[in-house]
C-alpha cells in the first residue's frame with residue numbers, strides 16, 4: 546500500500562498531496578506527530594521531517610525531490626515544462642515559497658497560531674504574528690505582479706510552482722490569514738487552483754481544535 550506520512554497544515558505535505566492527486570496516484574494518508582518522533586518515523590526519515598512517501602516499496606522524503614520524481618516517473622499531466630528555462634523558473638518559484646515565504650510568513654503565522662498550540666509550546670508571540678501579517682502583503686503583491694504578465698505563476702501553463710504556492714496559501718487560508726481582497730488576480734488564480742479535483746483532498750482537512758472556516762472549502766469564496 547502506498548502511504549504518505551504527513552501533517553495536515555504542513556505546506557510541504559500539501560504540495561506532495563496535490564501532486565499525487567493530480568497524477569491520480571492513490572495513497573493512504575497517515576498523520577505523523579513529527580514533534581514526537583518515533584523510532585519508526587526516524588527510520589523512514591532520519592531528518593525527522595514530513596512529508597515521507599512510501600511508494601511502490603520506496604521511501605522518499607523532501608517535498609521538491611518527491612514531486613520532481615513523481616513528475617518524471619508519471620509524466621502525465623506534466624507539472625514541469627519541457628524547456629530548461631521553463632524548468633528553471635518553476636524551480637525558482639518553488640524555492641521562493643518553500644524557503645522565503647515559509648520563513649517570512651508560514652513560520653510566523655501558522656507556526657505561532659496553530660503548531661505551537663498543537664505541540665503544547667505556549668502562546669503565539671504577537672511580534673511574530675504582526676511580522677507575518679505584514680510580510681504576506683509583499684508576497685501577494687509579488688504574485689499579482691507575476692500574474693499580470695502570465696496566466697499561471699511560472700508561465701502560461703499550470704505547474705508545480707502553482708501547487709507549491711497554493712499549498713502554502715491554503716494553510717494560511719485555513720486560519721483565515723489571507724486577505725483575498727488585496728489582489729483580484731491572486732484571488733482568481735487561487736480560485737482556479739482550488740477548483741481542480743486534486744485540491745479536494747485539502748479541502749476536506751479538519752484540524753482538531755481549529756474548526757475549518759466556512760470560506761475555506763467554498764469554491765466561490
Ligand SMILES: N[C@@H](CCC(=O)N[C@@H](CS)C(=O)NCC(=O)O)C(=O)O
Pocket residue numbers: 552554555556557579592593594595596606607608609643
Ligand atoms: N525541505 C523539507 C521541509 C519539510 C519540513 O520542514 N517539514 C516540517 C513540517 S511543515 C517538519 O517536519 N519539521 C520537523 C523538523 O524540522 O524537525 C521538505 O520540503 O520536505
